[in-house]
């Protein structure tokens with residue numbers, strides 16, 4: 059099957075408007091006869107479910123948590139972008155579009171990104187109308203901050219809990235529709251397969267996580283908003299339950315999986331402290347607005363800091379290496395995430411890591427505290443030379459901006475970041491790859507849509523801060539509700555879809571057999587045992603930097619681990635009860651397949667781009683020496699994999715990317 | 729550290745349930761409480777026993793999914809944190825730790841330490857929203873200025889994570905802190921004022937129907953709330969409720 063992105067003709071700035079003017083609409087009376095399934099109630103799924111119900115469709119929504127309010131989106135800290143130009147610093151739709159395409163290292167689809175930038179301003183209006191308490195200035199207007207990789211202040215935020223507030227906004231919109239009976243909510247339900255009838259997605263198979271009951275649900279279209287797959291690394295900043303199962307099952311039913319190897323490694327996470335760790339905690343990137351990143355210049359100071367004979371605060375300015383400011387004077391500490399992550403790894407690999415494992419750098423607020431303290435003293439007419447007072451005032455400002463993050467850090471690391479620099483290290487955070495979708499957000503399976511982090515569409519090879527929330531809400535509130543209508547307009551006479559058909563029966567049977575296998579296998583190792591092993595292979599060989607040898611080994615090792623898993627996995631309990639181990643087993647089984655495709659995709663992409671660094675593709679000389687080298691001639695495409703059984707048999711399809719409105723340039727943050 | 733754990737085991741909602749003793753060894757003070765339970769569960773699975781069920785997801789103190797009543801306190805002995813952010817350095821080698829589910833009539837036990845907090849969702853369905861279409865055809869966000877103090881207070885109320893610690897720690901199993909927080913968030917914002925009367929009446933009615941008890945101003949909820957939601961919110965809700973009742 060060839061890939062048709064269905065991008066409308068015409069100038070980029072008119073595409074979306076023209077598109078909306080020409081699609082088929084469904085008459086409100088007919089919408090009542092159409093059912094839509096939305097799997098996932100994060101920002102993408104939650105906003106989609108609410109809007110589709112608002113429009114009049116009958117929505118069934120599913121999530122595996124006990125309440126939609128707990129979807130992983132709740133954890134987003136920093137903020138959400140929108141081209142409002144409230145600060146008058148020159149922001150515009152075009153500039154947000156440009157920054158996002160450039161930030162994504164020219165591996166995203168222009169038309170999608172332009173549409174995202176276009177609807178971004180509307181998202182803020184919508185959320186404020188719903189009562190999302192964004193940060194405000196004293197004049198009562200909305201406040202903004204800037205984020206890594208951009209030079210304007212376009213990020214809207216609610217302290218360090220923006221995702222929480224946006225998700226509660228979408229949740230409240232859902233609640234209104236649940237109250238009206240337009241959404242039927244299925245909490246603690248896990249989708250385990252997609253059902254196709256006559257080639258179209260017509261339903262799903264779910265497991266009730268409390269009773270173990272397997273259920274069939276039918277609809278005229280199915281929407282997946284099931285989030286990212288960073289947990290293939292075991293350790294990541296994702297919530298423990300985040301998984302690839304829904305996307306992977308869709309892939310097995312014919313949905314192409316795009317750019318699986320595009321993973322974002324976030325530079326500001328709390329470092330790993332030991333083997334017991336179950337997840338990594340992100341420290342919002344907004345901290346980089348005020349924190350300066352450094353390691354000692356001299357090895358003797360590294361040793362002294364590690365052994366505790368030297369306090370980081372006591373190290374003289376001239377003995378510190380502010381390596382981001384040194385290497386990237388234009389952006390300094392605000393370079394994009396991939397650049398900041400690699401630079402930290404480079405310093406730590408060279409031996410300058412400052413914690414016991416040698417995998418940490420400092421994020422220091424001392425100069426910001428000084429600067430804010432002096433400013434506040436000045437404004438209040440107090441003594442700017444009173445060091446104690448200045449420090450106190452400065453700490454108050456920092457506390458207002460980042461208080462909850464500092465508190466979180468202190469709880470985890472047991473150190474006070476107001477008085478000693480934080481330690482940070484990169485960690486797996488966000489997956490730019492995902493189910494391939496066209497301009498309509500439809501997968502290669504008719505009637506099956508994919509939105510939010512679960513699809514591949516908008517971020518390219520790297521994601522700028524504060525753009526995932528924007529994409530999730532744009533997809534759910536403003537894009538999908540239009541594009542799905544165009545498809546559903548053909549279904550107004552179809553009538554309810556029966557679940558008593560052989561397609562449903564077969565899909566259910568397959569699901570049951572797998573669950574039965576797990577509880578009867580009686581192997582010798584727990585599910586986590588395998589998940590951790592997979593994570594180690596992924597991090598060491600398919601992580602921040604990759605080479606042919608490591609990737610080839612990883613592919614073989616994952617395959618071997620998968621074989622071992624199917625022989626030796628042990629899952630206690632039965633299928634007919636609340637059984638967390640059983641749920642995990644299914645998720646890890648899918649990760650073990652995805653992991654291999656992930657490595658295969660990474661091996662195929664012989665270039666460094668965005669979050670993906672190939673050691674054999676670097677600039678050899680000039681100003682950019684040692685930096686990542688992209689290869690536009692051979693790799694300006696989306697890799698979309700078609701399922702053919704084993705991951706090693708997957709077939710590569712290429713969606714060539716066209717850049718008509720932005721010139722392809724090597725990125726430079728110097 | 730080596731510890732003795734006394735854990736509530738209950739197969740399902742209809743089982744009677746009982747406390748069972750377990751031992752864990754080699755616990756690092758840097759572990760979170762849930763990571764300590766992971767260690768126990770790995771041990772149980774390896775011994776062909778059933779692992780202990782408990783709720784969790786983000787492990788970052790924000791999703792509100794984790795619960796646990798530890799040594800007689802919701803979310804355990806530390807202040808201002810959820811169980812996933814409680815660290816083992818709060819305990820001593822040789823300690824015996826009692827772990828129970830959040831108990832309240834309105835929160836039936838699902839299994840072991842997992843409870844059903846669906847009642848909170850149903851209270852929200854009754855009015856925890858502003859009735860605005862999700863069409864995107866709203867007015868410009870800055871056309872609704874909000875006084876910074878009100879915005880900050882609304883935000884503070886909105887930070888409630890819906891964990892249910894307030895209910896679990898209240899001797900009457902009252903949900904007033906949770907509902908108060910939600911009512912306050914909207915009552916403080918101009919967008920929320922229009923429906924304020926119906927909202928507070930409907931939410932309080934649903935809260936009562938779910939079987940939560942009444943507030944007798946003991947304040948245990950505020951002490952155990954991981955997000956520092958203050959009693960002020962209950963007072964605000966009461967004022968809103970009173971004026972709504974007079975109007976209504």
Ligand SMILES: Cc1cc2nc3c(=O)[nH]c(=O)nc-3n(C[C@H](O)[C@H](O)[C@H](O)COP(=O)(O)OP(=O)(O)OC[C@H]3O[C@@H](n4cnc5c(N)ncnc54)[C@H](O)[C@@H]3O)c2cc1C
Pocket residue numbers: 097098099100101102103104120121122123126129130131132133134135136137138220221247248249250283284285286295296297300301303304340487488509510511512523524525526527528530
């Ligand atoms: C710590 C952290 C901080 C972040 N900060 C920011 C930020 O500041 N700005 C920004 O823009 N982005 C940020 N991000 C990224 C952003 O939060 C996510 O990309 C985004 O929220 C994903 O939303 P989503 O709706 O696609 O998926 P999710 O919120 O992950 O939702 C997935 C949903 O799918 C459901 N689900 C999954 N599988 C199944 C299944 N098989 N059956 C049933 N239900 C299923 C889940 O229950 C859940 O409801 C951050 C991410 C993290 C981890």
Ligand code: SF4
Pocket residue numbers: 887888889890891892893894895905906909949952953954955956957
């Ligand atoms: S008020 Fe506090 S204790 Fe109660 S649910 Fe909200 S966050 Fe939890």
Ligand code: FES
Pocket residue numbers: 783784785786787788789790791792793794810811812813
């Ligand atoms: S697991 Fe999310 S708050 Fe504890």
